[in-house]
């Protein structure tokens with residue numbers, strides 16, 4: 001890399017927890033970060049789920065380098081044993097961190113393309129010597145081009161939720177039914193959202209922590225607004241097995257285990273019915289405009305007023321199209337990382353700490369980090385991302401020994417058998433197992449618990 005390229009900043013895409021931690025780690029290494037954030041504030045994606053409580057306590061969601069950067073401002077980490085909400089995470093830690101970074105964070109800067117200066121994807125000549133070129137768009141449509149010595153894409157996956165369709169494509173009629181569909185955990189403290197679900201029959205599609213949370217919220221709504229007829233139908237593509245509800249009491253993250261237990265309670269207590277082995281093929285309307293879910297096997301459910309689709313998240317790779325990525329064909333995660341996080345192979349949720357080596361691509365000095373690095377795998381934890389960017393910053397600074405060192409022990413989940421820990425894994429079919437009976441059943445009944 002020549003001197004003028006070396007003088008350029010390391011561009012970090014996204015001012016989420018991992019992008020901001022990357023900036024802190026780069027500063028620690030005397031490298032200059034420039035964080036580009038699409039939203040108007042730090043942690044725009046986290047703020048979209050402000051109302052959701054994390055299953056990780058404060059002690060596991062603050063990056064050590066960020067904490068050092070914040071210390072001179074008098075910042076003190078909240079009680080390590082307490083569990084922040086998304087709003088707490090953003091307001092009490094991530095925005096103060098972004099404020100300390102100051103002009104190194106640019107807001108309203110959506111990255112729309114990344115390439116090598118003067119080298120499209122097919123050109124080899126001196127490719128590694130060229131700086132990266134990054135195209136940005138402001139909310140008013142104004143375009144800008146900047147250059148970077150390296151790029152860390154920590155743009156997450158939150159803006160690209162997976163559809164309901166069992167094939168991975170939207171179900172027929174899914175787009176046309178948008179007025180009655182949401183892809184987010186509802187914020188029932190918001191009066192408008194609460195009104196939307198009160199007294200309504202809502203289908204929740206998905207089997208990860210987000211679906212568990214939505215089911216628990218809807219059960220609470222039904223309890224509070226007793227008599228209004230609030231009810232949920234929980235749609236599972238696979239059957240119900242011992243792992244359906246996550247790690248439960250065996251999860252080393254107890255709050256995460258509790259999410260599955262809360263979903264189970266919602267069904268056991270009669271606030272939700274579970275429909276298993278249902279792969280949504282189409283959304284149709286009844287005479288009142290309500291939605292009828294039709295399965296690939298032809299089954300049709302009773303009409304529902306609302307549908308909440310929480311079938312996982314997937315990475316947006318469109319703006320990286322001119323770069324040479326090495327991605328696993330199933331998970332869309334870096335090829336060397338994928339075997340470590342593949343839900344088919346690591347259904348117990350164990351994830352090995354990893355860093356620059358596993359996250360590198362044929363495109364030198366380009367890294368996908370954070371939630372995006374997991375592609376469609378559902379088990380990402382913030383502490384994994386903090387370790388990733390520690391290693392990447394060390395590697396970029398030439399400290400290869402530190403880049404290879406593992407400085408993290410991750411919790412086991414105690415979950416085995418293919419269940420989604422965070423959101424429904426791409427490989428959910430593998431969990432179909434012996435309980436994949438195409439039937440409507442109530443969890444806790446003999447039909448649900450026997451056999452597996």
Ligand SMILES: Cc1cc2nc3c(=O)[nH]c(=O)nc-3n(C[C@H](O)[C@H](O)[C@H](O)COP(=O)(O)OP(=O)(O)OC[C@H]3O[C@@H](n4cnc5c(N)ncnc54)[C@H](O)[C@@H]3O)c2cc1C
Pocket residue numbers: 013014015016017018019036037038039042043044045046049052053054055056061109110111112154155156157158159210319369370371372380381382383385
């Ligand atoms: C509901 C929920 C609960 C979770 N709970 C936990 C938990 O308890 N513990 C835990 O460890 N993990 C948890 N996670 C997982 C994970 O830690 C978080 O999703 C975390 O926010 C991921 O951080 P990130 O920085 O990789 O991505 P994000 O937080 O998604 O941040 C990405 C940022 O990039 C920006 N961006 C996107 N595209 C562009 C673009 N083209 N140009 C510029 N900027 C862009 C976004 O606006 C966003 O600010 C949870 C996730 C969710 C959704």
